[in-house]
Amino acid sequence: DTAVSQTPKYLVTQMGNDKSIKCEQNLGHDTMYWYKQDSKKFLKIMFSYNNKELIINETVPNRFSPKSPDKAHLNLHINSLELGDSAVYFCASTDRDGTNEKLFFGSGTQLSVL
């Protein structure tokens, strides 16, 4: 039933490791996003895909690589994890191009890099 689901909910890993976060939406939306929320609750957009095509790529280290196998899925792979990557990562989706519609968020993945 969950509209936007992301896994895992918690991810604890060592510096230097590679990890992936998965996201799926069953709302039939065209656009999906990854947002990063830091410890001060500041929410910043990282990537956006529309129908599997990358449309937003903010200033994010190239250790972060999103992949969208189809418009219902947007995964985030992170290479060589660093301490500063610790944050909560949110997946979101919206219909059409996103600026005029509300976002539906997943429940977040809390990433802790030790």
Added chain:
Amino acid sequence: SQQGEEDPQALSIQEGENATMNCSYKTSINNLQWYRQNSGRGLVHLILIRSNEREKHSGRLRVTLDTSKKSSSLLITASRAADTASYFCATGARYGNKLVFGAGTILRVKS
């Protein structure tokens, strides 16, 4: 720099009181949205107001938008303990295709 900035950063009120949160932004917008985030959860959309609208209501929520001052306010009337959460404004730019979020207001409603 961040588009939206909420004020105050934190607000503590008694149940039954009204809560007002403000948001200021810097560039032209197409719409402004408010979201709520409960602790440990994702953001939930509350209300969207378009740039040609001045006021909008949804249940106990009232949102105003003043494009001349580049500001918006969210009023929650007759607050409840369950309203305790962080509240974020987000702006949709006139050009571009992303929502930009403010830093949020932490609201605590004491019962």
